[in-house]
Amino acid sequence: MLVLGIESSCDETAAALVNDKKQILSSAVLTQMEHKNFGGVVPEIAARSHLEHIDEILEAAFHQAGCQPQDIDAVAAAAGPGLIGGVTVGVMAGKALALALNKPFIAVNHLEGHALTPRLTSDVSYPYLLLLTSGGHCQILIVKGVGEFERLGTTIDDAAGEAFDKVAKMLGLGYPGGPIIEKMAALGDEDRFVLPRPLYNSPDCNLSFSGLKTAVRKIIESYADDGLIEHAVLRKRDCADICAGFQKAVTDCLLHKLRKAVAIFRQRCPQGRYMVVAGGVAANIYLREHLQQLADTENLIFAAPPIKFCTDNGVMIAWAGIERAQKDLFNDLDFKPRPRWPLDENAPKAAGAGGVKA
Ligand code: KG4
Ligand code: ZN
Numbered sequence: 009m010l011v012l013g014i015e016s017s018c019d020e021t022a023a024a025l026v027n028d029k030k031q032i033l034s035s036a037v038l039t040q041m042e043h044k045n046f047g048g049v050v051p052e053i054a055a056r057s058h059l060e061h062i063d064e065i066l067e068a069a070f071h072q073a074g075c076q077p078q079d080i081d082a083v084a085a086a087a088g089p090g091l092i093g094g095v096t097v098g099v100m101a102g103k104a105l106a107l108a109l110n111k112p113f114i115a116v117n118h119l120e121g122h123a124l125t126p127r128l129t130s131d132v133s134y135p136y137l138l139l140l141t142s143g144g145h146c147q148i149l150i151v152k153g154v155g156e157f158e159r160l161g162t163t164i165d166d167a168a169g170e171a172f173d174k175v176a177k178m179l180g181l182g183y184p185g186g187p188i189i190e191k192m193a194a195l196g197d198e199d200r201f202v203l204p205r206p207l208y209n210s211p212d213c214n215l216s217f218s219g220l221k222t223a224v225r226k227i228i229e230s231y232a233d234d235g236l237i238e239h240a241v242l243r244k245r246d247c248a249d250i251c252a253g254f255q256k257a258v259t260d261c262l263l264h265k266l267r268k269a270v271a272i273f274r275q276r277c278p279q280g281r282y283m284v285v286a287g288g289v290a291a292n293i294y295l296r297e298h299l300q301q302l303a304d305t306e307n308l309i310f311a312a313p314p315i316k317f318c319t320d321n322g323v324m325i326a327w328a329g330i331e332r333a334q335k336d337l338f339n340d341l342d343f344k345p346r347p348r349w350p351l352d353e354n355a356p357k358a359a360g361a362g363g364v365k366a
Pocket of ligand 2: 118
């Protein structure tokens with residue numbers, strides 16, 4: 009089975025061809041550079057850019073794979089959650105292809121794309137414990153099967169990736185923040201600045217990064233004579249130390265709540281063997297190393313997608329499409345793109361599970 013995956017929910021226009029033998033035949037990704045000076049993604053600009061580039065990205069995916077549109081068995085498109093203008097572009101392109109080729113259409117939840125990718129790139133079996141951490145979401149889930157998620161915790165404010173982006177913006181480092189902060193952090197002293205660990209003492213698996221971001225802001229402001237962040241003068245050394253301290257604080261918070269989640273996972277799924285990370289922030293090597301250590305301590309097998317498949321791409325959508333197609337989970341062509349689309353919307357609510365960001 010060969011499936012085309014289309015992704016356009018944030019600032020990557022992407023398409024890929026993947027088959028059910030776990031072969032990635034192609035992956036075309038265009039990362040929009042138009043947002044660089046804004047410190048975040050501008051939805052209008054993103055939607056326009058998706059529209060301008062979707063055709064060439066689709067062509068590139070078929071060209072790289074050396075196949076023709078008629079060769080595919082289904083079209084999968086990320087249909088949310090995300091910026092609605094962009095999502096609509098990808099979904100419309102997917103539906104048009106499905107209609108023209110007379111192939112089934114699959115509306116994929118972008119988060120399910122991230123969540124299932126480790127099953128494509130490693131040998132991960134259900135059920136598994138998942139840290140899903142991206143620019144828009146930060147959740148800890150048990151993945152029991154396609155469309156079967158139990159959310160154990162979620163951020164109650166910012167996502168971890170969003171916090172990386174906002175801290176980078178405050179430091180004038182550009183967008184996206186994660187990779188730049190990771191680079192700077194490697195040069196810094198992670199213990200120089202004392203930063204808070206929000207919700208550390210709450211008994212649940214929820215997370216919070218907004219207070220951490222504010223604490224970083226106060227440190228940067230202390231480098232300005234008039235206390236205004238835009239007048240702050242930091243040496244490269246100070247900037248690196250802030251980045252290192254921030255990255256450590258985020259990692260500590262994630263590990264602490266994941267440790268709690270492991271205990272719940274063990275109780276609910278005694279047969280579960282895997283601890284998995286996915287989403288853009290999973291590209292962070294410092295975080296991956298610490299997660300590997302936690303998994304080793306807990307006697308779980310750790311899996312993370314290769315770095316290039318952590319941030320948004322078409323492969324993850326194609327793979328989720330394959331898993332859905334294998335269960336005959338297809339969608340009608342009148343499926344409406346969904347700006348909000350919680351992964352666990354069909355699951356019974358677990359006691360103590362948080363539910364703020366969807
Ligand atoms: O999954 P993704 O590509 O898009 C969303 O679904 O949001 O994730 C993008 C996020 C951005 O916030 C970006 O700063 C973050 O992932 N990110 C990283 C790294 N690479 C990307 N965060 C920390 N360290 C990285 N190396
Ligand atoms: Zn994503």
